[in-house]
Amino acid sequence: xxxxVVVPGELISExxxxxxxxxxxxxxxxxxxxxxxxxxxxxxxxVVALQGRYIPKIGDLVIGVVVxxxxxxYAVDVNSFYYSFIPxxxxxxLLRKGNIISAKVxxxxxxxxxxxxxxxxxxxxxxxxxxxxxxxxxxxxxxxMIKLLQNSTRCSIIVGMNGILWAKGTEQGxxxxxxALDKIERESHLGxxxxxxQKMLSEKPSSx
Amino acid sequence: xxxxxYERPDGRKIDELRKIKIVPSVxxxxxxxxxxxxxxxxxIVGVFGPREALPQHIQNPTKALVNYVYRMATFSVPExxxxxxxxxxxxxxxxxxxxxxxxxxxxxxxxxxxxxYAYLFDSNAGTRCAALTxxxxxxxxxxxxxxxxxxxxxxxxxxGQLIVDPCKEEEDAEDAVDMPMAILPRNKEVVLLQMDGxxxxxxxxxxxxxxxxxxxxxxxxxxxxxxxxxxxxxxEDKKAIEAxxxxxxxxxxxxxxxxxxxxxxx
Numbered sequence: 396x397x398x399x400v401v402v403p404g405e406l407i408s409e410x411x412x413x414x415x416x417x418x419x420x421x422x423x424x425x426x427x428x429x430x431x432x433x434x435x436x437x438x439x440x441x442v443v444a445l446q447g448r449y450i451p452k453i454g455d456l457v458i459g460v461v462v463x464x465x466x467x468x469y470a471v472d473v474n475s476f477y478y479s480f481i482p483x484x485x486x487x488x489l490l491r492k493g494n495i496i497s498a499k500v501x502x503x504x505x506x507x508x509x510x511x512x513x514x515x516x517x518x519x520x521x522x523x524x525x526x527x528x529x530x531x532x533x534x535x536x537x538x539x540m541i542k543l544l545q546n547s548t549r550c551s552i553i554v555g556m557n558g559i560l561w562a563k564g565t566e567q568g569x570x571x572x573x574x575a576l577d578k579i580e581r582e583s584h585l586g587x588x589x590x591x592x593q594k595m596l597s598e599k600p601s602s603x
Numbered sequence: 604x605x606x607x608x609y610e611r612p613d614g615r616k617i618d619e620l621r622k623i624k625i626v627p628s629v630x631x632x633x634x635x636x637x638x639x640x641x642x643x644x645x646x647i648v649g650v651f652g653p654r655e656a657l658p659q660h661i662q663n664p665t666k667a668l669v670n671y672v673y674r675m676a677t678f679s680v681p682e683x684x685x686x687x688x689x690x691x692x693x694x695x696x697x698x699x700x701x702x703x704x705x706x707x708x709x710x711x712x713x714x715x716x717x718x719x720y721a722y723l724f725d726s727n728a729g730t731r732c733a734a735l736t737x738x739x740x741x742x743x744x745x746x747x748x749x750x751x752x753x754x755x756x757x758x759x760x761x762x763g764q765l766i767v768d769p770c771k772e773e774e775d776a777e778d779a780v781d782m783p784m785a786i787l788p789r790n791k792e793v794v795l796l797q798m799d800g801x802x803x804x805x806x807x808x809x810x811x812x813x814x815x816x817x818x819x820x821x822x823x824x825x826x827x828x829x830x831x832x833x834x835x836x837x838x839e840d841k842k843a844i845e846a847x848x849x850x851x852x853x854x855x856x857x858x859x860x861x862x863x864x865x866x867x868x869x
Contacts, residue, residue: 400830402743402752402825402826402829402830403750404750404751404752404787404788405826417748419708419748419750421750426789428708428749428750429747429749430744430746445833446745447747448634448653448745448746476715477655477714477715506711506712506714507711528746
């Protein structure tokens with residue numbers, strides 16, 4: 396299996412395959428539409444995007460900021476293409492402009508507008524931003540990475556699939572977390588990332 | 604025709620481009636960006652969006668707007684230029700924006716706008732091509748879905764000789780013709796073609812083919828610039844593929860994992 400970095404418009408396959416994410420078909424040939432890594436296994440042609448905004452999926456947990464209150468809905472900025480909405484009749488808590496919330500994506504329409512449910516207000520803590528395409532690496536295989544981060548920084552962390560992280564902990568813990576996230580983002584292509592982070596986090600206290 | 608020994612002021616061959624250097628991801632606050640050095644031309648392009656188009660009445664519910672802004676710095680030309688956008692800049696903004704719009708999947712982002720700001724800091728003929736070339740790299744860098752990259756290149760005539768990528772000196776020749784063009788390399792679709800000066804039909808056909816070749820050369824440079832960022836990392840670490848496998852598995856199991864996996868209370 397070979398992995399190839401492709402740019403928009405680059406040919407992925409000329410054979411008949413199912414279309415996965417970030418590809419389009421023209422005259423029977425399959426092309427990439429974003430920068431990413433092309434894969435054609437399991438009969439599916441797809442591109443794993445390396446850059447890009449959060450594309451919502453039903454069931455995703457996202458973190459956002461309440462930006463305005465309308466008559467029947469709250470508008471929330473979740474770092475996607477549009478503001479997403481929470482119908483007031485569906486929630487019991489009162490939200491205010493500026494509240495940080497975590498919620499689940501319940502509905503997506505054809506232009507990627509989102510409705511949210513399961514709203515929880517997050518008090519205190521800090522908001523950290525990461526690339527949405529790198530969120531899978533931050534969670535890790537079977538959530539190994541996120542568990543490691545939680546245990547070694549002693550922060551409670553919630554990862555939104557939209558690339559917004561909420562963390563609450565001591566000042567040192569947050570600092571350490573920021574450094575670790577930086578490293579993950581920068582080296583998200585390289586192998587054994589969990590091990591490297593583990594090493595980095597265990598080294599830190601002794602050096603300080 | 605090529606036998607007439609035509610000397611270009613900078614010693615290039617007639618089908619040779621100036622030196623091009625493209626660096627993606629140079630701005631941190633923009634969604635995507637690119638820096639280009641094309642000979643003496645220097646430009647930075649920043650891409651923002653897709654984001655909500657405001658004021659609301661400009662929104663189009665069937666597609667995204669592409670707002671391309673081409674500006675030259677006051678110090679980019681020998682004589683200080685007025686900072687106010689002139690007729691020329693507004694025209695170039697319009698045609699370049701339309702060229703990019705044909706490459707972007709605009710119909711995916713209703714009511715949104717994609718803002719592209721191209722600023723020239725130094726110029727020596729062919730700035731619209733340089734800015735457009737960098738803009739399509741910046742769009743790719745922003746992860747905006749596109750049908751193709753958009754390489755641009757100018758062809759022209761100076762002293763009776765058809766040339767690719769004329770520099771300022773050549774552009775000021777007696778019989779000068781300048782023809783900037785941009786294509787979608789996959790199907791050779793022309794998305795931008797302007798010309799000032801006069802060419803016979805025969806000459807135009809030759810010029811057009813020279814231009815196509817020039818654009819394809821630019822395309823290769825664009826591709827290389829984007830890929831370099833990732834391939835250098837791959838070379839660095841042989842285990843990259845292993846990591847990718849891991850990432851794929853994460854992506855696949857994401858559906859189940861994201862529900863419980865990341866929602867852990869400390």
